[in-house]
Structure formats: C-alpha cells, structure tokens
Amino acid sequence: SQPDRLLPIGSAALNPETGLSFNVKMGKFIINLHDRPEVPRFQVSAVTQRDQFQYNSFSNTAGITILWDMNSRTVATFGYDHVNQIALDSSAEGSDQSREGFMSSLSYKVSDALGVGFDAGLSMVNYTEDFQNSGTDYHLGPTFQLRLSDYLSMQGAFGYQGGSYGSG
Numbered sequence: 001s002q003p004d005r006l007l008p009i010g011s012a013a014l015n016p017e018t019g020l021s022f023n024v025k026m027g028k029f030i031i032n033l034h035d036r037p038e039v040p041r042f043q044v045s046a047v048t049q050r051d052q053f054q055y056n057s058f059s060n061t062a063g064i065t066i067l068w069d070m071n072s073r074t075v076a077t078f079g080y081d082h083v084n085q086i087a088l089d090s091s092a093e094g095s096d097q098s099r100e101g102f103m104s105s106l107s108y109k110v111s112d113a114l115g116v117g118f119d120a121g122l123s124m125v126n127y128t129e130d131f132q133n134s135g136t137d138y139h140l141g142p143t144f145q146l147r148l149s150d151y152l153s154m155q156g157a158f159g160y161q162g163g164s165y166g167s168g
Helices: 090-095
Strands: 005-011 019-026 029-038 041-044 052-055 057-069 074-087 097-109 114-127 135-147 153-157 160-165
Touching: 074 090, 097 135
Parallel strands: none
Antiparallel strands: 005 019, 019 029, 029 057, 041 052, 057 074, 074 097, 097 114, 114 135, 135 153, 135 160
C-alpha cells in the first residue's frame, strides 16, 4: 500500500549481530544488501586455561537477499552470500577459506498461526591452502512456522542434507 521507497537500516555494535544492512522496497520486492564482519569466540576448557575464550579467525559475509511478496499468503526468498574466513593465529592457518552460498525458499501462510514452506541451499567451499579439501554442501526440504501467541512462536525444518568434497 506504500509507494516505492528506500528504507536504510544500519547497525554497528560489538556483539555477534554486528553488521550493515540496507533495504530497498520496489513494488512487491524487498532487496537487502548486507555485510557482517565477525570474530567468533571459541571456548577452551583445558587444565591451564579453564573456561578461557580464544579468538582464532575473522570472517566477513557480504551478500544480497531478495524477498518477493507474491500475494497475501505466498512469499519467495532468494539470496546469495560471499564469505571470507581468515585465521588470526598461526595454528589455524589451514582454515582460511571462501564460500559462495545460494539459498531459496517458498512459504505459504495457511492461517494466521500456521505457515508451511520449502527451503533449498547450495554452498561451495574453497580452502586457500591444500591442508583441507574444498567441496560443495547442499540441503533441501519442507519447513513450518507456528505462532503460538503474540510472544511465542516455533519453526522447524527437515529434509535432506549432503555434500561432496575432494580427496587427498
């Protein structure tokens, strides 16, 4: 019901949700451009380092997601992400990688409380060194969303997941 418009959304914080996001609404489409840098923490439980956190990699995810509001009950989503992961300490250098990820979903609102859908995704992993094998992961299957109250909802998915990696 609104005319086309730009909807800038941005955030910057020192938490796992750090990132930049820009939404553009064009008719029945919402196009999201995003960039999410992250330095994930991994907990170490060793005798000499009881419950200490280690920062051993930096990753950056940049991509686009397109949401198509087909009608009052059906929504299709398509997305692409490029991820770079870089080791921050020498013990994890073999984990440097880049990933290309593609996803799509189709959901249908059966009622105000129940939605059903189908998800599919493909991710191609390319390690920069020969220490790990590069490959492809994929998944597909049905999903559901159940709204139990204004403050409580549940969602789930099941299906098939697989992959193929080089050898050596």
